[in-house]
Amino acid sequence: MFGLSALDLARVQFAFTMSFHILFPAITIGMASYLAVLELCWLRTKRQVYVDLYHYWLKVFAVTFGMGVVSGIVMAYQIGTNWGYLSEFAGSILGPILSYEVLTAFFLEAGFLGVMLFGWNRVGPGLHFAATCAVAVGTLISSTWILAANSWMQTPQGFAIEGGRMVPQDWLAIIFNPSFPYRLVHMVIAAYLTTALIVGASAAWQLLRKRDNPAVRKMLSMAMWMILLVAPIQAVVGDFHGLNTLKHQPAKLAAMEGHWQNEGDRAVPLLLFGVPDMEEERTKYAVGIPHLGSLILTHSWDGQFKGLKEFPRADRPNSLIVFWSFRLMVGLGLLMILLGAWSLWLRRGGRIFDKPWFLRFALWMGPAGLVAILAGWVTTEVGRQPWVVYGVLRTADAVSPHGAAPLALTLMIFIVSYFFVFGAGTLFVLRMIRKGPQHFALQSQPEGGPGEGRTPMRPISAANVRNDDEGGR
Amino acid sequence: MHLDLTVVWTGVIFFAVFMYVLLDGFDLGIGMLFPFMPERGDRDTMMNTVAPVWDGNETWLVLGGTGLLAAFPVAYAIILSALYLPLCFMLVGLVFRGVAFEFRFKAKEGERHLWDKAFIGGSVVASFFQGVSLGAFLDGIAVSGRSFAGGPLDWLAPFPLLCGFGVMVAYTLLGVTWLIMKTEGELQARMVKVARPFALLLLAAIVIVSIWTPWRDPAVAARWFTFPNIVLLAPVPILVGVAIVLLLRTLAREPHRGPFIAALGLIFLGYSGMAISIWPHIVPPAISIWEAASPRSSQGFALVGTLAILPVILAYTGWSYWVFRGKVKADAGYH
Numbered sequence A: 001m002f003g004l005s006a007l008d009l010a011r012v013q014f015a016f017t018m019s020f021h022i023l024f025p026a027i028t029i030g031m032a033s034y035l036a037v038l039e040l041c042w043l044r045t046k047r048q049v050y051v052d053l054y055h056y057w058l059k060v061f062a063v064t065f066g067m068g069v070v071s072g073i074v075m076a077y078q079i080g081t082n083w084g085y086l087s088e089f090a091g092s093i094l095g096p097i098l099s100y101e102v103l104t105a106f107f108l109e110a111g112f113l114g115v116m117l118f119g120w121n122r123v124g125p126g127l128h129f130a131a132t133c134a135v136a137v138g139t140l141i142s143s144t145w146i147l148a149a150n151s152w153m154q155t156p157q158g159f160a161i162e163g164g165r166m167v168p169q170d171w172l173a174i175i176f177n178p179s180f181p182y183r184l185v186h187m188v189i190a191a192y193l194t195t196a197l198i199v200g201a202s203a204a205w206q207l208l209r210k211r212d213n214p215a216v217r218k219m220l221s222m223a224m225w226m227i228l229l230v231a232p233i234q235a236v237v238g239d240f241h242g243l244n245t246l247k248h249q250p251a252k253l254a255a256m257e258g259h260w261q262n263e264g265d266r267a268v269p270l271l272l273f274g275v276p277d278m279e280e281e282r283t284k285y286a287v288g289i290p291h292l293g294s295l296i297l298t299h300s301w302d303g304q305f306k307g308l309k310e311f312p313r314a315d316r317p318n319s320l321i322v323f324w325s326f327r328l329m330v331g332l333g334l335l336m337i338l339l340g341a342w343s344l345w346l347r348r349g350g351r352i353f354d355k356p357w358f359l360r361f362a363l364w365m366g367p368a369g370l371v372a373i374l375a376g377w378v379t380t381e382v383g384r385q386p387w388v389v390y391g392v393l394r395t396a397d398a399v400s401p402h403g404a405a406p407l408a409l410t411l412m413i414f415i416v417s418y419f420f421v422f423g424a425g426t427l428f429v430l431r432m433i434r435k436g437p438q439h440f441a442l443q444s445q446p447e448g449g450p451g452e453g454r455t456p457m458r459p460i461s462a463a464n465v466r467n468d469d470e471g472g473r
Numbered sequence B: 001m002h003l004d005l006t007v008v009w010t011g012v013i014f015f016a017v018f019m020y021v022l023l024d025g026f027d028l029g030i031g032m033l034f035p036f037m038p039e040r041g042d043r044d045t046m047m048n049t050v051a052p053v054w055d056g057n058e059t060w061l062v063l064g065g066t067g068l069l070a071a072f073p074v075a076y077a078i079i080l081s082a083l084y085l086p087l088c089f090m091l092v093g094l095v096f097r098g099v100a101f102e103f104r105f106k107a108k109e110g111e112r113h114l115w116d117k118a119f120i121g122g123s124v125v126a127s128f129f130q131g132v133s134l135g136a137f138l139d140g141i142a143v144s145g146r147s148f149a150g151g152p153l154d155w156l157a158p159f160p161l162l163c164g165f166g167v168m169v170a171y172t173l174l175g176v177t178w179l180i181m182k183t184e185g186e187l188q189a190r191m192v193k194v195a196r197p198f199a200l201l202l203l204a205a206i207v208i209v210s211i212w213t214p215w216r217d218p219a220v221a222a223r224w225f226t227f228p229n230i231v232l233l234a235p236v237p238i239l240v241g242v243a244i245v246l247l248l249r250t251l252a253r254e255p256h257r258g259p260f261i262a263a264l265g266l267i268f269l270g271y272s273g274m275a276i277s278i279w280p281h282i283v284p285p286a287i288s289i290w291e292a293a294s295p296r297s298s299q300g301f302a303l304v305g306t307l308a309i310l311p312v313i314l315a316y317t318g319w320s321y322w323v324f325r326g327k328v329k330a331d332a333g334y335h
Helices: A006-045 A048-082 A084-110 A112-118 A125-154 A171-175 A180-208 A214-248 A250-257 A292-298 A319-353 A356-364 A368-383 A404-435 B005-036 B040-050 B059-071 B073-082 B084-106 B109-139 B158-182 B185-216 B218-225 B235-252 B258-278 B296-323
Strands: A159-162 A165-168 A270-277 A282-289 A387-389 B281-283
Touching: A006 A048, A006 A125, A006 A180, A006 A368, A006 A404, A048 A084, A048 A112, A048 A214, A048 A404, A048 B059, A048 B073, A048 B084, A084 A125, A084 A165, A084 A171, A084 A387, A084 B059, A084 B073, A084 B296, A112 A125, A125 A171, A125 A180, A165 B296, A180 A214, A180 A319, A180 A356, A180 A368, A180 A404, A214 A250, A214 A292, A214 A319, A214 A356, A250 A270, A250 A292, A250 A319, A250 A368, A270 A292, A270 A319, A282 A292, A319 A356, A319 A368, A404 B084, B005 B040, B005 B059, B005 B084, B005 B109, B005 B158, B005 B258, B005 B296, B040 B084, B040 B158, B040 B185, B059 B073, B059 B296, B073 B084, B073 B109, B073 B281, B084 B109, B109 B158, B109 B185, B109 B258, B158 B185, B158 B258, B185 B218, B185 B235, B185 B258, B218 B258, B235 B258
Parallel strands: none
Antiparallel strands: A159 A165, A270 A282
C-alpha cells in the first residue's frame, strides 16, 4: 500500500492504535488529579461551585476512561501481533511490567472507580474523597508502569542475554532505568497541562457565549493558574530530559536538532527552521540562532555535541520527522507559557474573564496539550529508530513475519472503525462540555434502574446524559 | 521444594481465559440474540441484565494477554503472529461492541439503530473470530525454531471456521440461559423455547471437536484412548452427558438458574477437554509450556502481583454480581 513495506505498515499501524489510545489516558491522568483537587476544595470550603465543577468534569472523565479501556484492549495484543520477535526476545522483561500495569488498572477499575463515579450519595464524603484520590493515584501508578516499560526500551539495563533472549537480572535497575524518571515526570506534567488546557478552553467557550457564572469563572481561573505554574516547569523538565537523551541516545538528539557535523570547534546554533535531508546529509534552508544550541544542550557558550554524520547511516533516525515534531511540541509549549503569562497580566482587575482575544486564544489552545503529547511521542519513538530496544534489538528484526497485504487490510479496518467509534465518542464528550457546569443538587437521591440503581460500575454510564441537544434528564 | 512456576502460570492463564469466556460469553451472546429480538423494550431489558457488570469482563482478556507475554513470551509471539488476522478482527469487533454498549443508551432516537447494528456486528465478529482463533490454535500452528512459520490465512480452514460457529453457538447458549435466569414473562418464555436447539447445536459442536482432534492428531488420540487415561479421563465425557441432560431437564419445568449453570458446566468441560488434549503444549503441536516459558525471575516477579491482586478482583466481581442479582424488570430500564 502506497509503496510501504510490511515493516512500515506494522509501524504505522502500531503508531496509529497507540496514538489514538494515549489521548484518552492523557486526559484521564490529568482529570483524575483535577477532580481530587476539586473535591478537596469542596470539603474545605463547602462552596457549591466546586461540587458543580466536580460533577461536570466527572462525566467527561468517565467517558474518556471508558474509551481508554476499550482502545487499551487492542494494545495488549498489538505488541504480539505486530512485534512477534520483540515479544519473544524481550517479553520476559516487558511482560511482567505490563502485567503490573494491567493489574493496577484492573484493581482500580474494580474497586475505587465505582465508588468515585456512583458513590456520591452512598458513602460518606471522606470515603468518597479517598476513592477519588485512589483513582488519581491509580492512574499515576498505571503511567509509572507504562513509562517504565517504554523507558527501559529506550535505555535498557539490568538484563543479560542468554540463549538468544533477554533474561532479567535486576528488576530495580530495569524499572529505574536512566531515562525513566525524566520521561515519567515529563509525561505526567503533560497530562496535567492537557487537562488544564481543555478545562480552560471550555471555560473560555462558555464566556465567549456570554454564559458567565461563578463555576465557569472558577474553572478558567484554576486552569490558568495551573498553566502559569506548570508550563514553565515542563520546559525545565523537558530540558533535563533532553540532556538525558543527549547522554544516552545522542543520535536521537542530533536528529532532533538537524545537526549533522561539528565544524572545527565552532559552537552549535539552534536551528529554528530547516529541512533535514537524510540523503544529502545536511539540513537545507537552515535558519538558526548562533550559540544557542550549545547553550541549551551543553550549558556552555561553545560546547559541542555529536552530529548525525558521526553515526553509521544505518543507525540514524529520520531527522526530517523528529526535527519538526520536536519543534511542534516545543512551539506549543511556548504558546502555553505565553497563555499563562497573559492570564497573569489580565488577572489584575479581573479582566481575564472578558477579554475576547485572550478567551479566543485559550479556546484555540484547548487541544494543544494533546497535539504536543503526540508530537513528543513521535519525537521520542521515531528518534529511537532504528532500534526498538536501544542498541540491542533493531525494529526491522523485531517485526512479526507478516506480508504487506494483511497489515494493510487491518490498518484500513482500524482507521475506519477508530474514526467512527472514537469520533462518535469525542463528539459526545464535546456535547457534554458544551452544556457547561450545571447546578448539582446535594440532597438528590440516586435514580433507579440497572446501571443506576445500586452500584453500577461502568465508567461511561456515569455520564448520565442523553446525547442530544435537549440536555440531561 | 522447587515450585514449578511454569505450571502455576499455566493455571493462571487457563483460569483468566476461562473467566473471560465465562463472563464475556453471555454478553456477546446477548449481542447475537439482538437480531431475533427487534422490539426496543426487549432489547433494553436484555442490555440492562448485563449493563452493570459487563465492563470488568473484558479486562480478563487483557490480563490473559499480558500474562501470556510475561510468563510465556514465546507462545505470545507465535500465537499472536499466527492468528494475526482473526485476532485483529476480534479486537475491532470488541471495540464496536464496547462502545456501542454505552452509546446505545445515550443515542438520539434516530441514531440508536446504528449503535444496535454496531452492537450486533461487534458481538458476532468478536465471537466468531474468537472461535476461529481457538480452532486454528487447536489445529496446530506451523513453527520453525521459536517463530511462527505459517501463512496469514492458515486459519481459513474447515476446522477453525467450524470452531468459529461453535463458539458463536456456545456464547449464544450462555446468553439465552443467562436471560432465562435474569428475565421473566414473555421474553423469558421465548428464551426457553430457543434454548433447546442451541443446547443440541453446542452438543454437536463438542462431539465434532471430540472426533476431529484425535482423528487429526495421534497424540491427542493417545491422550484420551490409551489405558489408564481412558479410565481416568472418562469423567469428562460422562459429565458432558450429565450437563446436557440437566440442561434439557431444567428447561422443561419453570427454569431459573439451572440452565445457565448447566451451560457453564458444559462449556467448562469442553474447555477443559481441549486443555487435556493439548497438555503440556502451549503452542500445539510443537512447543511445550516449559519451552515457551520466560525465566524464573520473570515468572516470579509477575506472579507476586498477580496472586496478590487476583483474589481482590475476584471478591469484588463476585460482590457486584451479588448486588445485581435477581430478575430485571422490563420497565426498570434507563428511561
